[in-house]
Amino acid sequence: IDPKLQQVTVFQGVQRRPTILEYDHLVIALGSGSDLSKTPGLSEHAFTMKNLSDAQLLRAHIIERLEHADITRLPDVKKGALTFSVIGGGFSGVETVGEIKELIDRSLLDYPNIHPSEIRVVLLEFSKRILNEMPEGLGKYAYANLEKRGIEIQLGVGVAEATGTQLVTSQNEVIDTRTIVATIGNTPSAIVANMPLSLQEGRVLVGRDFRAEGYDNIWSIGDCAVIPLKENATKRGDFAPPTAQFAVREAAHLSLNIKSVIEEKASKPFQYKSKGALASLGAGRGVAEVFGLKLTGRVAWLLWRVYYISLLPGAQARVSVLWNWLMDGLSRRSVAQINSQTDPGTRYVCYRAGDRIYENGSRADGLYTIISGAVRITSMDSETGLEKSRILAVGEHFGELMLLGATRRIATAVAAEDTKVLVMTQQEFLKLAEGLPFFNDYFSEHLKASGLGDKMESIK
Ligand SMILES: Cc1cc2nc3c(=O)[nH]c(=O)nc-3n(C[C@H](O)[C@H](O)[C@H](O)COP(=O)(O)OP(=O)(O)OC[C@H]3O[C@@H](n4cnc5c(N)ncnc54)[C@H](O)[C@@H]3O)c2cc1C
DSSP states (O other): OBTTTTEEEEEETTTTEEEEEEOSSEEEOOOEEEOOTTSTTHHHHOEEOSSHHHHHHHHHHHHHHHHHHHHOOOHHHHHHHTEEEEEOOSHHHHHHHHHHHHHHHHHGGGOTTOOGGGOEEEEEESSSSSOTTSOHHHHHHHHHHHHHTTEEEEETOOEEEEOSSEEEETTOOEEEOSEEEEOOOEEEOHHHHTSSSOEETTEEEBOTTOBBTTOSSEEEOGGGEEOBSSTTOOSGGGBOOSOHHHHHHHHHHHHHHHHHHHTTOOOOOOOOOOOEEEEEEETTEEEEEETTEEEEHHHHHHHHHHHHHHHSSSHHHHHHHHHHHHHHHHSOOOOOOSSOOOOOOSEEEEEOTTOEEEOTTSBOOOEEEEEESOEEEEEEOTTTOOEEEEEEOTTOEEOGGGGGTOOBOSEEEEESSSEEEEEEOHHHHHHHHHHOHHHHHHHHHHHHHTTOOSOHHHHO
8 A cells, every 4th residue: 555645456366456446435335354374384284264164174174084083903003093173262262162163063973884972073272271361151051061072172281292193282291183173363464564554563543434544534443453343442342352253343344433534524423332243163052142141042042043144144144044044953064065076286294303205105195395303214125125214304304206206105115304395296296397497407416316317207
């Protein structure tokens, strides 16, 4: 944005062409972002729970884990597949963990080789209680309900590290898990944090009428704004919370304020008192505080459903979701895959010291490059028949045989220390080799030096 010229540049369409828009009034309502990079391994290995596609991905992943656990003959793999961990005991974490447990409990009929006692669902919360935004009694009810349904809640416990197969808690417990859902890590929108406006921790400082500090015609509302609800606001409760309940009221009030300013009338300060909060715990139970009234159990859950269905846009969406919910209540939970998992593509993977990266005989899935740490490669010497091993350091590669069409590993790779690797699939490697001559030259040399001969030509 350029406040002096009163212009906004937007990039639109497939080609991201710039379009310059002139404005009389500008409203900034870009919401918030999320950043899991502060905890090692979390951004690489955790699912997020922010939107519908996150939920669909997670559902597909959980069903995949149940499918795998049902047929695997490896006990440690089964244990990891059947352990589901959720980080953060706020609204999103509590609702997610409750839904995960319900999905699993109701799906087990389809998986005869999984005993309910093999399922572990864990919720980690750093503070001393869950649902901190709700009255303590409702938090306690939620805790007791989730615990009764077999969900393990660890309070005062955070996450210290995550890998593709493990989660390490701040208490140093190592949880073998293939499912980590992070509902923590809310951050300001990156684009707002760089705007030439007065900001507080990356959010726009506004007056009580939503005008950005120092401007008459720039306004901001919603999660990206710091909105005081009273004069001389200082405490957390003096500011509008980052909820949709407030955001939609702010939007309505803002439109009136802009209209007033255009008509050369005075703008009005925003005032709104929360009507309450609702949380679903899954399995037909919930907690609610509405107009000061505290509700628990099925009544709260029903209220939750009625309230949210009323907010869905359009009659078609309402009827379709209502039908879906009705059928879900009357029949078994469907484990049909809507969007089965796709090839993960080039990705970072983190390992803890001693973790097996792959073993001799496993199916080859990519070329590995060490980003940090070190890896021990152990193989059989074809001449002597003896085991030999070597340590690879940062910047070195392994798993190259996959590029030459090998489908099975002929060595075992183990993290010699905490390690992060970049895994590149064969297709992506070939695209880069074709498009970037220096990449091609580098790997031709590398393959020669690795004793794999002049193979680059044959793989192109
Ligand atoms: C899982 C989850 C559950 C929640 N449940 C509740 C609840 O039950 N009740 C409740 O009151 N609140 C809830 N919230 C909070 C609520 O969603 C937010 O407070 C609310 O959406 C904030 O509205 P907003 O308009 O500020 O931001 P958003 O709704 O996030 O809208 C911002 C919009 O800006 C767009 N945008 C971002 N960057 C750009 C850009 N550079 N260019 C163009 N467009 C951009 C985004 O795509 C988005 O559409 C929940 C949040 C989450 C994550």
